[in-house]
Amino acid sequence: MKKINIDSRTLKKGEFFWPIKGENFDGHDFIEKGIKKECSGFVYSEPLDPSILALAKSKNIQAIKVADTLQALGEEAKKIRQKLNPQIIAITGSNGKTTTKEIVGQILARKYPTVYPQKSFNNLIGLPLTLLSINQDTKYVVLEMGMNQPGEIRQLMHIAQPDMGVIVNILNTHIGNFDSQEDIVRAKGEMAENLGQNKTLILNEDCLQYAFFNQKFACQIKTFGLNQNNFCILKQARQQGDKLHVYIILNEQTYEFVYPGLGLHNAQNVTAAVACLYELGLAPEEIQKELPSITTPYMRMQKINLNNNIILYDDTFNASPASTKAAIDTFDTFVCKGKKYFIFGDMLELGKHSPSLHTEIGQQLAKSTIEFIYTYGKETKYTHQVLQNSTKKARHFKNKTELTQTLKANLQPNDLLLIKGSKSMKMGEIVLDLRNIFT
16 A cells, blocks of 8 residues: 555645544545645545545545544555564553663664654554554554553554553553543553563563563563663662763663663653663673664654753653653753743643642642743642742743743843743743743
């Protein structure tokens, strides 16, 4: 099949158009546009105007009727996966799965024909598209699996049929979509349930605190973490400038791995990646050599130098309670000649737990070295309420334009600022505005 494209805006002549029905759009509405762009063919599940089908026929463009275009996309990807049969590694976790995927994918790609998504293509659209990009030379495919509802990991596993799974961690991300933490564990645990015999699951030892992971699975489980009984042991980590030094014990020998990024929380991601690569047969020395030169994920504690020695740390890709606390902990350790600013947008999908979890962030900030704390959104009002009783200079904003203008007026040479918030809050817009103002 020709290259598949789900976006009529970027569709090129000869590509196969695959319309997807989403919450805010229906790709079927753009089939006629795809035909006029001379796509090679398209699938459809919704009734089409006869004139559209006639137009396709007149241009010799293939039209394939399916029951559901999203499900059909997954099944097509599954067929390609089974036909070409590369070795597939699937990575999931509440936080850190993209960083872990990038480490594993980039290092494997330097040695073998490897496919891995350049972005966080981790759902029922993105994962199949990644699989559909492989060819007969592909040796490894590194996939990221996300979920915010029960059953999603199971569906992704059905499509990908991985040879190895990695669970980086299981935290309270998306807790608003579940009744309990145990429900989140079961949803992530669908990876363990759907790995077959002779397959390996690399598991964070923290997951063993849950009864779910103490049952018998068909796959073999190998754990990583702090305890000495792990297959891959995280001994120590320290931040030195812009590099994270992670000391890991493998086969009773300690190795130093240098990750070119910020945040002690990334030590867990590095350990998960090292465990995965080691299990795949890479020598620790090979991983040591390659890790320092990888490209770190975009919008995750990304350091941006602005004018007047102002440094902005862009951590706006997403936000959960754990990742926000980790970002604050990291920012707290930075030496600053000016003032520190934390710009905080809502953490979403927390449901009834949102007030207490945003309050916890406020309590952490009250004890931090950060002087200026600007909050934005409906939920961060709980964070702001805590800070009103502290010595911090805190303000709550109802729109991002006012927030950006306040920063423009107040930022001084040598100041540091960290920007964080859930993806839907679009905190990256503030980053873009500040880059335009201060560069």
